[in-house]
Amino acid sequence: MTQPPARRPWTKLAATLQLVCGLMAAAFTGAFSGTAAAQQPVAATAPQKVLRYAFQVAETGFDPAQISDTYSRTITPHIFEAPYQYDPLARPAKVRPLTAAAMPEHSDDYRTWTVKLQPGIYFTDDPAFGGRRRELVAADYVYSFKRFADPAVKSPAWSWMAQFGFVGLEALRERALKNKQPFDYDQPIEGLQALDRYTLRFRMTQPSPRFVTSALTLSDLIGAVAREVVEKYGADIAAHPVGTGPFVLKQWRRSSLIVLERNAAYRDVRYDAEPAADDAEGQALLARLKGRRLPMLDRVEVSIVEENQPRWLSFLQQRADLIELLPPEFVNQALPGGKLAPYLAEQGLQALRSRRSDISLTIFNMDDPIVGGYTPDKVALRRAISLAVDVEAEIRLVLGGQAIPAQSPVPPNTHAYDPGFKSEASDHDPARAMALLDLYGYVDKDGDGWRDLPDGRPLLLEMATQPEQRSRQLDDLWKRYMTAVGLRIDFKPAKWPENLKAARAGKLMMWGVGSMAVAPDSLGIYQRYHGPQSGGQNIARFRLPAMDALYDRMNVMPDGPERQALFDEARKLAVAYMPYKPRVHRIATDLAQPWLIGYKRPLFWQDFWQYLDIDTEVQRQRMKP
Structure with missing residues (x-):
């Protein structure tokens, strides 16, 4: 029998996928708004460069002071600007000026920092x-x-801001609270001063050796906001972001579509970077883009596509230019054996893999009467729940192998991350879990087959979740794991922003979240364990004096062996008390269309669209009819 050509199965599969995509396109026409305009040039001589992109979770708004979610914080740094930024290609990370004229000056004790701004930068x-x-x-x-x-x-970031100890700032806040009067923005304070039109001075009550990377690079949070704009729009300020950055908000349909356009008045900023000498990919990007004026894109269209399948099919049908974090169920299809499938390689698609600077966590509300608390029986319950969970199965069955087990909350690519560290956080040991529960009195007292609390009351775990496929898969696994050790669990689905609001208010018992490092320093993740930040970054509301003391010392101490030893102690406390169960560190598999130029996954920051370009000629040639 004559064998078909080796490529034919892939060609047939590609055709089948195209057919499926075509059938589903009508159902998701609104998912990527404006795609017809993106696929057809505006004019023969000047085709529009449009990045079409998707978030898996809805945004909450675009006022830097009122947001905390990753998705909103991906939009804001493209509109607002901090004094400093990260080099887009340097690995390890390197800081350079953005609106600042040069790197800052600081006192010997790191309590005073002075920043000179560039003149001639304008708001849109x-x-x-x-x-x-x-x-x-x-x-x-x-x-x-x-x-x-x-x-x-x-x-929600006030507790984070307060930790810097800007002289006079907290007193100004307390005065407004005590007198029940509007906050006095006109009252000068020593900690935040404009010495002249272009000179900033920060003074703090304690040393802040990493002030640049822990604050002054965060365009998503401390990008400059104009007072006139805030006062004009008032309560609606989240819908009116006005900054000095490379893009402007053109359209916003909440939880559906976000459109940014090039800031036509953006100052003359040119592409430059310092990739490592042995970074061939980075060197090639620099050679291709160096000297180009930013931003290179005309428009960015961000759609909210919560389910994995339509997001993947939209990309296959060329209705998206980049798919970050390829859905796990499609990884083996797209990259069998770790290599790009022939039918995708034939289309010229680009595959990029990297280890994310992240951690997936399950939160235990420490104020909850069931799972919260610091007594041995409460600690035993959380650790038993942790031991009952099979993280390796989550990686295999839900994440498509695109993760590694987390041994502590510390994200990869940060200073205190130790790839050789091993703890019980990743152990799957139902026998130990049941022994712990038995030892501390969590036994079936009424004969209904489920464990009860030590005092005989029913024990029911409640997990907040989202109504989408991956969450449902995780819920099924958790249900199986808890049942295996005799624990009942119910799941309460709601949209992610609703869960975030409830979690910050202390109204959820358990919830699963992800956390991204925003700087090379590992201290950021311990904001989640810092008592004064409860209800802010510390969603678990964990309050332990020993951990707070470690955090406060690490915050003011210069880098070195002594500080690293404190990180080791903090890691032990985090694992022992288990206010969060560390689950996995994600491995990112990103796919880009052949016409997308310049993408390199950032290590810590959220803004990168200004560094991207689209080859409209390649797009025209390869775009399917």
């Missing part, structure tokens, strides 16, 4: 400016920092 035009061109000045950063302290803003 907005009616709030009364028709005048509005220059960025030092007072704008003073105002932006103060907004976190304003009780009326209700910033």
Whole structure:
């Protein structure tokens, strides 16, 4: 019998996938709005460069002081700008000026930092400016920092901001709270000063050796906001982001579509980077893009596509230019044996894999009467739940092998991450779990087959979850694991932003979240364990004096062996008390269309669209009819 050509099975599979995509396209026409315009050039001589992209979870808004979720914080740094930024290609990470004129000066004790801004940087035009061109000045950063302290803003990041100890800032906040009066933005304070039009000075009550990377590079949070804009739009400020950055918000349909357009008035910023000498990919990107004016894209269209299948099919049908974190169920199909499948390689698709600087965690609300608490029986319950969970199965069955077990909360690519560290956090040992439960009195007292609390009351675990496929898969696994050790568990589905709001208010018992490092320092993850940040970054509301003392010392101590030893102690406490169960560190598999140029997954930061380009000629040639 004549054998078909080796390529034919892949060609047939590709045709089948195209047919499936075509059948589903009608159902998801709205998922990637504006795609017809993206596929057809605006003019023969100047085709639009449009990045089509998808979030898996809906945004919450675009006011830097009022957001904490990754998705909103991916939009804001493309609109607002901090004084400093990370080099897009340098590995390890390297900081360089953005709106600042040079790197900052600091006192010997790291309590005083001085930043000079570049003159001639302007906010995008907005009616709030009364028709005048509005220059960025030092007072704008003073105002932006103060907004976190304003009780009326209700910033979820206030506890993070407070830890820097800006002289006079907390007292200004307390005065507004005590007198029940509006926050006094005009009151000068020593900790946040505009010495002149372009000079900022920060003074803190304690040393802050890593102030640049822990604050001054975060365009998503402390990017400069103009006071006139905030006062004009008031409670609707989240829908009116006005910054100095490379893009402007053009359209927003909540939880559906976000459209950014090139900031036509953006200053002359050129592509430059310092990739390592042995980074062939980075060197090639630099050679291709060096000197190009930013941003290179005309438009970015971000759709919210929660389910994996339509997100993947949209990419296959060329209705998206980049798919980050390829859904696990499609990884083996797209990269069998770790190599790009022939039918995808024939289309010229680019595959990029990297270890994310992240951690997936299960939160235990430490104020909850069932799973919270610090007594041995409560610690035993959380550790038993942890031991009952099979993380390796989650990686295999839900994540498509695209993760490694987490031994502690510390993310990879940060200073205190130790790839050789092993703890019980990743152990799957139902026998030990049941022994712990038995030892501390979590036994079936009423004969219904389920374990009860030591005092005889029913024991029912409640896990917040989301109504999408991956969450349902995880829920099924957790149900199986808890049942195997005699624990009942119910699942409460809601949209992710709703769960976040409830978690911050302390209303959820358990929930699964991810956390991304925003700097090379590992201290950021321990904000989740820092008592004063309860209800903010510390969603578990964990309060342990020993951990707080470690955090406070690590926060002010310069890098070195002594500080590393404190990280080791903090890691032990985190695993022992288990306010969060560390589960996995994700491995990112990203796919890009052949016409997308410049993508390299950032290590810690959220903004990268300004560094991307689209080869419209390659797009025209390869775009399917």
